[in-house]
Amino acid sequence: MRRDLPYALGGLALGVLLLGNAVLTPDAGPVEVLDVALVLATVVALAVCRRYPVVALGVVTVAMLAVHVRVHPGVSAAFPVLCAVYVSAWQGHRAAAVASLAFLGSFLARDISMAPAGRPGQLVAERTALLLGWFVAANVAGLVARQRRAYLEQVEQRAIEAERTREEMALRRAGEERLRIARDLHDSLTHSISVIKVQAGIAVHLARKHGEEPSATLLAIQEASGAAMRELRTTLDVLRAPTDGDRVGLARVDELAERTRAVGVPVQVTVTGQRGDLPDEVDQAGYRVIQEALTNVARHAGPATAHIQVEYAPAGLTVAVSDDGQASPAEPLTPGVGLRGMRERVSALGGTLRTAARDDHGFTVRATFPLDGPR
Numbered sequence: 001m002r003r004d005l006p007y008a009l010g011g012l013a014l015g016v017l018l019l020g021n022a023v024l025t026p027d028a029g030p031v032e033v034l035d036v037a038l039v040l041a042t043v044v045a046l047a048v049c050r051r052y053p054v055v056a057l058g059v060v061t062v063a064m065l066a067v068h069v070r071v072h073p074g075v076s077a078a079f080p081v082l083c084a085v086y087v088s089a090w091q092g093h094r095a096a097a098v099a100s101l102a103f104l105g106s107f108l109a110r111d112i113s114m115a116p117a118g119r120p121g122q123l124v125a126e127r128t129a130l131l132l133g134w135f136v137a138a139n140v141a142g143l144v145a146r147q148r149r150a151y152l153e154q155v156e157q158r159a160i161e162a163e164r165t166r167e168e169m170a171l172r173r174a175g176e177e178r179l180r181i182a183r184d185l186h187d188s189l190t191h192s193i194s195v196i197k198v199q200a201g202i203a204v205h206l207a208r209k210h211g212e213e214p215s216a217t218l219l220a221i222q223e224a225s226g227a228a229m230r231e232l233r234t235t236l237d238v239l240r241a242p243t244d245g246d247r248v249g250l251a252r253v254d255e256l257a258e259r260t261r262a263v264g265v266p267v268q269v270t271v272t273g274q275r276g277d278l279p280d281e282v283d284q285a286g287y288r289v290i291q292e293a294l295t296n297v298a299r300h301a302g303p304a305t306a307h308i309q310v311e312y313a314p315a316g317l318t319v320a321v322s323d324d325g326q327a328s329p330a331e332p333l334t335p336g337v338g339l340r341g342m343r344e345r346v347s348a349l350g351g352t353l354r355t356a357a358r359d360d361h362g363f364t365v366r367a368t369f370p371l372d373g374p375r
Helices: 005-024 031-048 053-070 077-090 096-112 118-210 216-240 250-262 280-300 337-348
Strands: 267-272 306-310 315-325 352-357 363-370
Touching: 005 031, 005 053, 005 077, 005 250, 053 077, 053 096, 077 096, 077 267, 096 118, 118 216, 250 267, 250 280, 250 306, 280 306, 280 315, 280 337, 280 363, 337 352, 337 363
Parallel strands: 267 306
Antiparallel strands: 306 315, 315 363, 352 363
8 A cells, every 4th residue: 555655646636736727727618526526536546556557547548538528628637647658658568558549649639629710730739749749758768667677676686596596605615514524524533533442442351351450541541432432423413414594394484474474465374284204305395486486476476465385295295375466367477587496496306386377367386296206
């Protein structure tokens, strides 16, 4: 609703301007109740034109043409139409050009029929040039704004991917460094401590074999070497295994949904079936698919509600994210880096990924992982 507030205030200002101009223009007709209703319909349409640009454009065009025919307030009737044309062109709808031509043709046809007998051609030419320039500028400005938004989104996506790549490289290098340290410790300290432990054990055994009690120092060396070996093995296990903070899985889907709600996207979570012992790769891949799909909902779906579904079954795992956003089957899908990355991640585990726009508007991402497939 906050995003629609500037459009509502702008539409209200244009409505007041239009009615004021109709009252003050000498050759304008009287403003009646129907004309006020048409202006109010225009204000409401402009208030929701961000969410329903084509419908709002049609309402504004028809209402302003009716006001122009009934009251003839001058070129001020074109201002609301120009705003609706700009928003439609900005969102990539061809209806902006069609509405521009329809309004210009009807507007000028009325001017020609009602022009004074003295200089009708000059008046029509002046208004034609003025309105044509305004509508061309509105369409071009909308297209430029759309291209700029697409460019900024592309730059942002590249920055996110670069940051993600840097993080993955840093994690990989940290893992490689841990493994290198583990190998060095194993090759050097493990061998030396093992020799000390074995030698101490032999000395204790020989002493007892000859009927002598081993010295306290020798027993302390044997015990200390055994404790050092156990602690070293524990340290090597920690170095070879990733930390708990690096692990993500479907057990943290609720945390992911909560973070998405915090940025203004309502999220519902549905879990069916009994969670079993999932392979780490499948568990992490399911989480990453949901994470990327929620990112796309927040970025591209507009005002929408997301629904997460996690389905556990003996033969496989299914995760799905659907929304009721702006996607439509009529608009072609252009896979981005995120969708390609999801598909590669799922395919590497023998699964399938389906992405498609819903018939009732919205988008669905559905990934299925076989639990008897590659580990």
